[in-house]
Amino acid sequence: MDIKAVIGSGWHEKAKDRFRAEHSAWSYAIRGKTVDKRALRVVISFEPDEDGELLLLVTAVDLDA
């Protein structure tokens, strides 16, 4: 739910985008605030499955921890 709040209202932190050579995929960083106003960075990446559908992979980093 914190992740949903950040994805919905955060901003694209381009400086933290990375190309992951081991997975041949980009990861994108979104930074924002949770409902309780904690700073959170959400890193998202996509993995195509055998049907061509994209699985959304999400990692969250609590920047106030």
Next chain:
Amino acid sequence: MTKMKRKTSARVVYYGFGFPVTLRNVPMVHVRGAWTPDVNYEHLQQALLRVLAEKPARLSGGEVRFIRLAAAMTLQEFAKRFGVTHPAVMKWERARTRATSMGWSTEKDIRLDVISRLKEQPGQFFKIYRKLESQPTRRAAPLALDVTSVA
């Protein structure tokens, strides 16, 4: 494109919502070297809220926090909605896996608010209201959810 490995796990204890939930019959997918649940978390959240509204034991602190965040309410907003102070809500949430100290009438109000947000049929709302007339036990009861019932 390589074919992904998939399996169904009979039982997974998931902590991602802030309290333990036992998920049964969970579709799993092997991605980037790890097995992960292949579920729609939005649907899972809705199903869990429905289970919490009817839970046959008092709500724990973690469950109250989950309900508050699912409604996207701050501590202050949640406190105002239920006629308490925000330190009271903080105290409830600090109970974590234990039942909170809130009165049953407040908890019942919270549960009915959950149902109203899920936009259940009026008949269903009434059925749950009647069910909540008897106060559940304060003993901790872990939640379980069969994922096959989650669309």
